[in-house]
Amino acid sequence: xxxxxxxxxxxxxxxxxxxxxxxxxxxxxxxxxxxxxxxxxxxxxxxxxxxxxxxxxxxxxxxxxxxxxxxxxxxxxxxxxxxxxxxxxxxxxxxxxxxxxxxxxxxxxxxxxxxxxxxxxxxxxxxxxxxxxxxxxxxxxxxxxxxxxxxxxxxxxxxxxxxxxxxxxxxxxxxxxxxxxxxxxxxxxxxxxxxxxxxxxxxxxxxxxxxxxxxxxxxxxxxxxxxxxxxxxxxxxxxxxx
Amino acid sequence: xxxxxxxxxxxxxxxxxxxxxxxxxxxxxxxxxxxxxxxxxxxxxxxxxxxxxxxxxxxxxxxxxxxxxxxxxxxxxxxxxxxxxxxxxxxxxxxxxxxxxxxxxxxxxxxxxxxxxxxxxxxxxxxxxxxxxxxxxxxxxxxxxxxxxxxxxxxxxxxxxxxxxxxxxxxxxxxxxxxxxxxxxxxxxxxxxxxxxxxxxxxxxxxxxxxxxxxxxxxxxxxxxxxxxxxxxxxxxxxxxx
Numbered sequence: 488x489x490x491x492x493x494x495x496x497x498x499x500x501x502x503x504x505x506x507x508x509x510x511x512x513x514x515x516x517x518x519x520x521x522x523x524x525x526x527x528x529x530x531x532x533x534x535x536x537x538x539x540x541x542x543x544x545x546x547x548x549x550x551x552x553x554x555x556x557x558x559x560x561x562x563x564x565x566x567x568x569x570x571x572x573x574x575x576x577x578x579x580x581x582x583x584x585x586x587x588x589x590x591x592x593x594x595x596x597x598x599x600x601x602x603x604x605x606x607x608x609x610x611x612x613x614x615x616x617x618x619x620x621x622x623x624x625x626x627x628x629x630x631x632x633x634x635x636x637x638x639x640x641x642x643x644x645x646x647x648x649x650x651x652x653x654x655x656x657x658x659x660x661x662x663x664x665x666x667x668x669x670x671x672x673x674x675x676x677x678x679x680x681x682x683x684x685x686x687x688x689x690x691x692x693x694x695x696x697x698x699x700x701x702x703x704x705x706x707x708x709x710x711x712x713x714x715x716x717x718x719x720x721x722x723x724x725x726x727x728x729x
Numbered sequence: 730x731x732x733x734x735x736x737x738x739x740x741x742x743x744x745x746x747x748x749x750x751x752x753x754x755x756x757x758x759x760x761x762x763x764x765x766x767x768x769x770x771x772x773x774x775x776x777x778x779x780x781x782x783x784x785x786x787x788x789x790x791x792x793x794x795x796x797x798x799x800x801x802x803x804x805x806x807x808x809x810x811x812x813x814x815x816x817x818x819x820x821x822x823x824x825x826x827x828x829x830x831x832x833x834x835x836x837x838x839x840x841x842x843x844x845x846x847x848x849x850x851x852x853x854x855x856x857x858x859x860x861x862x863x864x865x866x867x868x869x870x871x872x873x874x875x876x877x878x879x880x881x882x883x884x885x886x887x888x889x890x891x892x893x894x895x896x897x898x899x900x901x902x903x904x905x906x907x908x909x910x911x912x913x914x915x916x917x918x919x920x921x922x923x924x925x926x927x928x929x930x931x932x933x934x935x936x937x938x939x940x941x942x943x944x945x946x947x948x949x950x951x952x953x954x955x956x957x958x959x960x961x962x963x964x965x966x967x968x969x970x971x
Contacts, residue, residue: 508965605944606951609851616858698966702847705964706952709848712962713955720954722947723750724940 489691494681497690501697505635508701515708518716520642522650526590527728529651531715533587534726535607535707537597540583542611544570546618550626562675569668582661589658602726606710610703617699624689628680628696632704633669640665731933736923739932743939747877750943757950760958762884764892769970771893773957775829776968777849777949779839782825784853786812788860792868804917811910824903831900844968848952852945859941866931870922870938874946875911882907
């Protein structure tokens with residue numbers, strides 16, 4: 488059914504998946520960066536997304552554990568430093584908590600995961616398990632949503648700074664380093680899959696892994712939109728804005 | 730923080746969770762049995778719920794595999810017979826396909842899982858993994874949503890038969906045996922957790938397992954409601970009614 492693509496054709500096919508499925512096209516993203524959300528709705532987004540951010544090092548560590556060489560492990564170890572920090576410079580998880588702090592959420596509440604939407608937990612856990620259990624090629628390919636993240640981050644930061652008096656450059660400090668970290672990550676991961684997906688079947692697995700990842704980011708915004716925007720049905724036990 | 734409950738107090742606490750969180754209280758259920766959905770919306774429900782039905786034997790088999798005695802395994806094996814049939818009498822999975830057939834869905838399409846909402850997959854997979862990975866007590870407790878299922882099934886069947894010209898007693902054949910199977914299942918599982926949850930911590934795990942299960946049933950209806958009712962945002966790649 489599928490023929491072997493050249494590496495550049497594979498990259499183009501990956502980018503086409505982003506054009507169709509990346510959550511930059513989700514209505515909740517448009518509301519968020521367009522300044523259309525209340526503070527309570529932004530809190531719900533930040534609270535739920537914390538679980539995603541906090542789970543990233545777990546997925547990266549389980550991937551790192553399966554990389555075969557010091558060179559490859561050092562490459563992936565950089566992601567752990569980016570997210571967990573070095574004890575002096577805060578990592579991504581800490582910077583995300585600066586956002587939830589800035590939004591007036593109690594830090595113990597955020598890290599306790601009380602009030603998390605069950606759908607957030609299911610989607611994030613599915614990602615961590617995918618990376619842990621699938622072949623290395625699929626696991627690395629699932630990181631390739633970073634190909635599309637500089638654009639969504641730029642939209643978020645400029646839109647949120649312009650629209651909300653309850654955010655500042657300090658509270659959005661998570662995002663700025665990601666604008667340089669993500670392209671570095673992509674350079675490696677995209678090169679890896681272009682080199683290692685050598686059969687049509689392997690290329691199809693790479694594309695499926697990216698679709699899966701796009702779908703789980705999308706599902707997280709679906710759940711937020713359903714609970715907090717329209718129709719606004721908050722599941723039993725989930726966070727309720729004050 | 731918690732004190733040891735008597736077995737009957739534990740049962741009352743389990744029932745209280747159902748009162749709060751069982752999906753009989755979900756707006757999508759009210760629309761479904763109240764005759765407020767289009768055929769396409771009912772198709773979307775049946776198509777997605779197929780994945781849940783088809784996954785039940787996997788979770789039951791992984792639970793059975795950890796039961797220590799022939800008596801306990803025979804008890805749980807009955808569930809496999811109920812869902813997979815005996816080669817003569819159709820099981821629950823086959824009867825669910827009679828429903829999707831009756832709704833005009835192509836059987837190969839349904840069983841291929843094409844068009845499944847990603848959120849359905851994440852929630853159902855979370856259930857199968859929970860049962861596979863958690864202690865036996867928690868795994869058995871997570872089946873206890875069956876305590877509440879006869880009522881929701883009665884509402885579904887009578888409401889759907891009265892409201893939709895595209896369903897019949899034949900297409901709803903899945904449900905009737907469940908009205909007697911579920912109470913038999915519950916008699917064992919509820920007795921098991923009442924006997925084996927002997928500390929306050931174990932009782933809290935039993936309650937948490939039932940909350941988890943209610944949440945994942947709820948999340949499945951949230952995803953259907955969001956995609957197909959309000960606001961009606963179907964995720965990329967998911968089933969689109971004709």
